[in-house]
Amino acid sequence: MNILISSCLLGEYVRYDGSANACEDIIFQKILNENNIFSFCPEVEGGLSTPREPAEIKNNKVLTKTNKDFTNEFTKGAEKALTLCIKNNITIALLKAKSPSCGNNMIYNGNFESILIKGSGICASLLNKNNIKVFNENELKELIDYINFRL
Numbered sequence: 001m002n003i004l005i006s007s008c009l010l011g012e013y014v015r016y017d018g019s020a021n022a023c024e025d026i027i028f029q030k031i032l033n034e035n036n037i038f039s040f041c042p043e044v045e046g047g048l049s050t051p052r053e054p055a056e057i058k059n060n061k062v063l064t065k066t067n068k069d070f071t072n073e074f075t076k077g078a079e080k081a082l083t084l085c086i087k088n089n090i091t092i093a094l095l096k097a098k099s100p101s102c103g104n105n106m107i108y109n110g111n112f113e114s115i116l117i118k119g120s121g122i123c124a125s126l127l128n129k130n131n132i133k134v135f136n137e138n139e140l141k142e143l144i145d146y147i148n149f150r151l
């Protein structure tokens with residue numbers, strides 16, 4: 001199965017602060033071993049540098065704490081992710097939880113208060129709308145079940 005995975009989960013140093021978020025879960029390793037993986041970071045692909053200011057979604061815009069508007073870059077990165085998925089017949093994505101790009105069910109509230117609310121990041125949301133099933137790193141078992149169901 002072809003799977004799009006957030007680059008930071010694969011250990012790439014692409015997070016806003018220049019760090020990675022390598023997933024060490026044994027199920028994650030199994031997913032890597034048994035599938036065809038496409039690493040992708042929508043924020044970097046959208047043209048943002050690393051490190052970069054952290055951003056959150058507020059009123060349908062992606063803004064940094066100093067009020068820089070990253071909406072265009074986030075949107076471009078999400079569109080590139082979708083194009084990659086369509087071209088390569090990718091119907092599953094495993095994306096980093098809580099990110100304003102990659103988060104699939106919870107994101108921060110837009111006020112930089114570390115408060116999570118229901119919602120999804122720009123990339124996760126676009127993929128989901130286009131029938132690409134999005135999981136996060138806390139839903140690895142669900143992802144495996146989904147693959148087994150599809151096989």
Ligand code: SF4
Pocket residue numbers: 006007008009014015016040041042043044096099101102
């Ligand atoms: S945009 Fe996604 S892949 Fe890139 S660093 Fe943030 S969570 Fe990771």
